[in-house]
Structure formats: structure tokens, C-alpha cells
Amino acid sequence: MASISGAFSPSSTLLRPRRHQSVVFSAFPFRRLRPPQSIADLSRSSSPSYPCSSTNNSLKPGSVCPVEKDPKKLWDRYVDWLYQHKELGLFLDVSRIGFTDEFLEKMEPKMQKAFQAMKELEKGAIANPDEKRMVGHYWLRSPHLSPNTYLKDQIEKTLDRICEFAEAIISAKIKPPSSPAGRFTQILSVGIGGSSLGPQFVAEALAPDNPPLKIRFIDNTDPAGIDHQIAQLGPELASTLVIVISKSGGTPETRNGLLEVQKAFREAGLNFSKQGVAITQENSLLDNTARIEGWLARFPMFDWVGGRTSEMSAVGLLPAALQGIDIREMLVGAALMDEATRSTVVRENPAALLSMCWYWASDGVGSKDMVVLPYKDSLLLFSRYLQQLVMESLGKEFDLDGNRVNQGLTVYGNKGSTDQHAYIQQLREGVHNFFVTFIEVLRDRPPGHDWELEPGVTCGDYLFGMLHGTRSALYANDRESITVTVQEVTPRSVGAMVALYERAVGIYAALININAYHQPGVEAGKKAAGEVLALQKRVLTVLNEASCKEPVEPLTLDEIADRCHAPEEIEMIYKIIQHMAANDRALIAEGSCGSPRSVKVFLGECNVDEMYA
Numbered sequence: 001m002a003s004i005s006g007a008f009s010p011s012s013t014l015l016r017p018r019r020h021q022s023v024v025f026s027a028f029p030f031r032r033l034r035p036p037q038s039i040a041d042l043s044r045s046s047s048p049s050y051p052c053s054s055t056n057n058s059l060k061p062g063s064v065c066p067v068e069k070d071p072k073k074l075w076d077r078y079v080d081w082l083y084q085h086k087e088l089g090l091f092l093d094v095s096r097i098g099f100t101d102e103f104l105e106k107m108e109p110k111m112q113k114a115f116q117a118m119k120e121l122e123k124g125a126i127a128n129p130d131e132k133r134m135v136g137h138y139w140l141r142s143p144h145l146s147p148n149t150y151l152k153d154q155i156e157k158t159l160d161r162i163c164e165f166a167e168a169i170i171s172a173k174i175k176p177p178s179s180p181a182g183r184f185t186q187i188l189s190v191g192i193g194g195s196s197l198g199p200q201f202v203a204e205a206l207a208p209d210n211p212p213l214k215i216r217f218i219d220n221t222d223p224a225g226i227d228h229q230i231a232q233l234g235p236e237l238a239s240t241l242v243i244v245i246s247k248s249g250g251t252p253e254t255r256n257g258l259l260e261v262q263k264a265f266r267e268a269g270l271n272f273s274k275q276g277v278a279i280t281q282e283n284s285l286l287d288n289t290a291r292i293e294g295w296l297a298r299f300p301m302f303d304w305v306g307g308r309t310s311e312m313s314a315v316g317l318l319p320a321a322l323q324g325i326d327i328r329e330m331l332v333g334a335a336l337m338d339e340a341t342r343s344t345v346v347r348e349n350p351a352a353l354l355s356m357c358w359y360w361a362s363d364g365v366g367s368k369d370m371v372v373l374p375y376k377d378s379l380l381l382f383s384r385y386l387q388q389l390v391m392e393s394l395g396k397e398f399d400l401d402g403n404r405v406n407q408g409l410t411v412y413g414n415k416g417s418t419d420q421h422a423y424i425q426q427l428r429e430g431v432h433n434f435f436v437t438f439i440e441v442l443r444d445r446p447p448g449h450d451w452e453l454e455p456g457v458t459c460g461d462y463l464f465g466m467l468h469g470t471r472s473a474l475y476a477n478d479r480e481s482i483t484v485t486v487q488e489v490t491p492r493s494v495g496a497m498v499a500l501y502e503r504a505v506g507i508y509a510a511l512i513n514i515n516a517y518h519q520p521g522v523e524a525g526k527k528a529a530g531e532v533l534a535l536q537k538r539v540l541t542v543l544n545e546a547s548c549k550e551p552v553e554p555l556t557l558d559e560i561a562d563r564c565h566a567p568e569e570i571e572m573i574y575k576i577i578q579h580m581a582a583n584d585r586a587l588i589a590e591g592s593c594g595s596p597r598s599v600k601v602f603l604g605e606c607n608v609d610e611m612y613a
């Protein structure tokens with residue numbers, strides 16, 4: 001790599017655009033052998049072999065299988081395993097994952113079983129048995145594959161409506177009633193989890209510098225965060241289209257976000273219903289609210305699309321279209337990737353290659369974390385998006401046969417090269433509990449804008465050097481990695497990447513025999529949150545009774561817990577008091593919060609109505 005010295009003495013040399021450049025690359029003559037019939041065939045073929053012996057019944061060699069270091073053999077492995085999708089301009093390099101021929105051979109029957117499971121899923125099987133639901137996100141980009149014409153029509157009609165609505169908003173055929181701009185200029189998206197992460201990722205990746213409508217998100221029940229978003233809109237609230245997204249239509253954080261935004265509208269003298277849009281399942285609480293209040297529009301979320309795989313439904317497509325992103329291109333990218341990932345030849349199926357690598361790298365039990373490092377600022381949120389897609393899908397206590405398995409695959413990462421200045425030190429030299437996925441984007445800038453900031457080297461060359469330097473340095477220390485390469489960040493390539501990972505998760509889930517499409521663990525936290533709020537109400541009632549006495553009776557935490565009939569909840573009661581005391585809740589706490597036993601509490605005023613309620 002070029003030396004750093006002199007890096008800040010820009011040379012103004014403009015690069016001559018070479019029109020043939022990308023063509024040369026995409027037509028690079030990667031040798032494609034006659035497709036082998038199975039992985040087992042491959043292991044008997046001329047591919048280089050990696051001499052790791054397997055321990056008894058494990059699919060992976062027991063201890064550490066040293067990765068190939070011989071440059072010539074590594075190049076052979078690179079060339080042999082390089083996957084290319086020509087039409088999408090996407091490459092997948094798995095050469096720096098050390099799977100062996102023996103591993104591939106043993107995996108082959110499992111892979112074939114997984115392909116069969118995916119085939120049945122796409123045909124409309126109840127692939128989510130707990131919730132008795134079909135899993136149909138693949139139909140969203142290929143409606144003709146839906147199991148019946150009713151679903152096909154639903155998908156197509158919804159897509160047409162999204163396009164028409166977005167066009168009417170952008171062209172100001174539909175206007176907000178009291179906007180000085182005379183048109184919608186902002187989107188405020190209210191939603192959480194799968195109803196927000198995809199739209200956030202896509203906005204960051206694809207929104208133009210000056211979109212027809214700018215988007216911001218409320219994705220939490222943090223009052224300060226909500227206030228910040230509303231304050232940032234300022235007078236533009238009058239020109240804001242509020243899209244409330246919730247599949248269930250009853251998620252508390254989203255409901256709270258909606259109530260806070262509606263209050264802001266009231267206070268600004270605006271009519272929310274003329275600016276509100278709902279995306280939710282038919283007849284959900286949100287749907288009924290939107291219908292009764294006469295909101296501007298309602299779009300459906302289908303029962304058979306899960307939140308974390310909803311990017312190609314109205315959830316992802318409506319916000320994207322309103323930002324001027326070509327959503328039909330996103331769908332084309334996803335459909336092309338779906339087609340490629342239906343192949344039952346592992347080597348020719350990039351999602352199968354990914355899931356097979358995950359299995360190898362994490363022993364099929366999540367023993368290693370997946371660090372996702374896109375070297376492109378616009379893909380910053382990809383790892384965050386993947387975190388939900390992968391971890392909520394694969395992180396399960398039981399397998400499909402009811403065995404306790406505590407499965408999962410941890411995902412984290414932000415972007416390169418920024419993360420090289422944060423935690424890559426540990427990855428290179430510290431605890432060896434991860435593998436990396438590099439996301440490489442070949443095109444640095446739009447054509448005609450590049451320049452050499454030192455002789456022969458552009459800013460993008462540095463980014464390129466950082467990626468490959470890190471990949472090599474990690475590999476030299478036996479740290480495995482996968483590299484996904486795309487030509488550019490476009491609606492098509494983003495659609496393809498979403499589809500690639502959706503399918504990889506589906507295949508991997510089949511390999512480890514778990515239901516990827518439910519999330520029973522999330523319910524426990526929601527239920528516990530409800531219990532905390534119920535306890536808070538009981539605490540307030542007890543305090544009110546004591547505070548209405550003459551004279552007022554300050555209570556210790558033990559006394560409050562006893563009167564709430566919840567002595568085992570004393571710690572939570574302490575936390576409730578601490579939180580309310582910090583938030584001007586007419587509650588007076590004497591003593592020191594640092595020594596909870598000294599605390600005595602009463603209310604600043606007695607609420608007589610509540611006493612007799």
C-alpha cells in the first residue's frame with residue numbers, strides 16, 4: 001500500500017474516465033467448470049484438498065484446523081470457489097473460510113434437506129408451525145410464485161397502490177392541508193424492530209442527496225428521542241407525512257410514538273388524520289384506529305410476512321418510493337437473487353455457500369460471532385439490519401423437535417475502515433471468537449468525479465487497501481472471513497443483498513433444525529415490562545392512600561412492598577421510586593437513594609378521587 005507520508009498533499013490529477021472499465025471487470029474470464037452434481041462430487045474433483053482430519057462424529061475437525069497459507073494454493077482455492085452473479089454484478093468469496101472436502105461431503109445430505117425445506121416453504125407450507133403461518137416474503141418480489149391467485153393479486157395491487165400513492169405525494173397531487181410549502185417535504189416513520197430497521201438501512205444506503213421527501217425515524221419509547229425528532233421538524237411538521245408501521249398494530253413503543261406525535265400535531269393546531277398513514281395487518285388496533293380517525297391512507301401488512309423479512313412489502317417499499325428510490329429495481333434485484341439461491345448445487349448458490357460457511361465457522365452452534373464490515377458509509381446500517389434478521393431468526397431455545405439447543409449466531413459491526421480504529425485490534429490479536437464478513441463495493445464514486453490525492457492513488461484506493469489489508473492481516477492470524485463484493489450500491493444490489501441474507505438465514509435455520517420465523521423469547525421481555533407498569537400503578541395507589549392520611553404517613557420501601565403484597569418485588573419498587581423521583585412525579589423521597597433502607601416516600605399531594613375510585 002502507498003505510504004501514509006504525503007497523504008495530505010493533494011494532487012489535482014483528474015482521472016481519465018475509462019468507459020470500458022466496469023465491462024472489463026464483469027466479463028473477467030472466471031473459469032466456470034461444468035456444474036458438479038453435488039458437494040460430494042466436488043470433493044472428488046480436482047479442487048485442492050485441505051488436510052484436516054475429522055474427529056469422530058463432529059462435522060468439523062475438532063480443534064483448530066490451520067487455514068491454508070501457501071499463496072499458490074490459496075489462489076487456487078480463491079479461483080475454485082469464487083461465486084459470481086453476472087447480472088447482479090455480485091461476487092462471493094469464501095476462500096478464507098477453512099472448510100474441508102470432508103466437511104462438505106458430510107454436509108451434503110443436510111444441505112439437500114435444507115433445499116427441500118426451502119422449496120416447500122416457497123410453495124406455501126406452514127413453515128412457522130408455532131404461529132401456524134406460511135412464510136411468503138419470497139412472493140413479494142415474484143408474485144407469480146404465490147400459492148394462490150388471491151395472494152398474487154393482493155401483492156400486485158398493493159405494489160401498484162404504493163407507486164400511485166408515492167407519485168401523488170411527490171407530485172403534490174395529495175397535499176397536507178396547512179403546509180406553507182404546499183406539499184409534503186418530510187416523512188416521520190414511527191415503528192420498531194422489523195417495522196423500522198429495513199427502512200432505516202435502505203434510506204441510509206439509497207436515498208439521494210436531495211430526496212423529494214426526507215425521512216426521520218421514531219423507533220423507541222424514549223421521550224427525549226421523540227422530542228428531538230419532533231423538534232428537528234419544527235414548523236415542517238405541517239409538511240410531514242407520518243407513517244406508522246406495525247405488523248401487529250399493538251406494539252407499545254409504536255403506539256406511544258404515535259400518541260406523542262398526535263399530541264405534537266394538536267399543539268401545533270394541525271389535523272393529524274390528514275397527514276397520517278398506517279401500514280399494518282387488516283383489523284389490527286392500528287388499522288381500526290386509522291380507519292375510524294379517517295387517516296390519509298392505509299396499506300396492508302400480510303400475515304405471512306414476518307417483520308424482519310418485510311423490507312420488500314409496504315413496510316420497506318412505501319418509505320423508499322417516497323424518497324425517490326426505484327423500488328421496482330429493488331424487487332428485481334431480490335427476485336434475481338432468489339432465483340440464484342434456489343439452486344441445489346451448493347457451489348452455485350451464494351446463500352447456501354454463506355450458510356455452509358456459517359456452519360463451519362461457528363460449529364453449527366453459534367460458537368463464533370459474525371462481524372459484518374461494509375467498507376462503504378452508505379451501508380453502515382446493514383449490520384444493524386442483519387442483527388435482527390439473523391439473531392431474532394436463529395437465536396432459539398428449542399429446535400423443531402423440542403430439544404433444548406440454545407441456538408444462535410451473534411452479529412455485530414459498523415463499517416470499515418472506521419472500525420479498524422476501534423476494535424479490529426482485538427479481532428487481530430485478542431480472543432478468537434468470530435469470523436468476518438467484508439462487504440466490498442467496487443465503484444468508489446460516480447464516474448468522472450475521482451481524482452488522485454497522491455500520485456496514482458485515490459481516496460477510494462485507500463478504502464480498498466484498508467479492506468484488503470485487514471482481510472490479509474486477519475487471515476495471517478488464522479481469522480476466517482467471507483467477502484461479498486458488489487459493483488455499486490444501487491436499488492438492485494441492495495435488493496439482492498437483502499434477499500441473499502434472507503435465504504441464507506432460511507437455509508441455515510433448516511440446517512440446525514429450528515423455526516426461524518417466530519420470536520417467543522421477545523414475549524418474555526414484553527410481559528415483564530407490563531408487570532413493571534402494573535406494579536408501578538399499585539405502588540402509586542398505596543402511596544396515595546398513605547399520603548391522604550392526616551398526618552401524611554411516609555413509607556419505607558419494605559412497607560410499600562408489604563402493602564402492595566409484593567415483598568419479593570422490593571428491588572423493583574425501589575427502582576420505580578427512583579425513576580419517578582427523577583421525573584417530577586409529585587413524589588417525595590426522603591433519605592438517600594444510595595442507601596435504599598433509609599428511604600421514606602410520600603406523595604406531594606393526595607388524590608382524593610383515586611382514593612374512592
Ligand SMILES: O=P(O)(O)OC[C@H]1O[C@H](O)[C@H](O)[C@@H](O)[C@@H]1O
Nearest residue numbers: 193194195246247248251307522
Ligand atoms: O411490527 P410490529 O408488530 O410492531 O413488531 C415490531 C417488532 O416487535 C417485536 O417485538 C418482534 O420481536 C419483532 O420481530 C418485530 O419486528
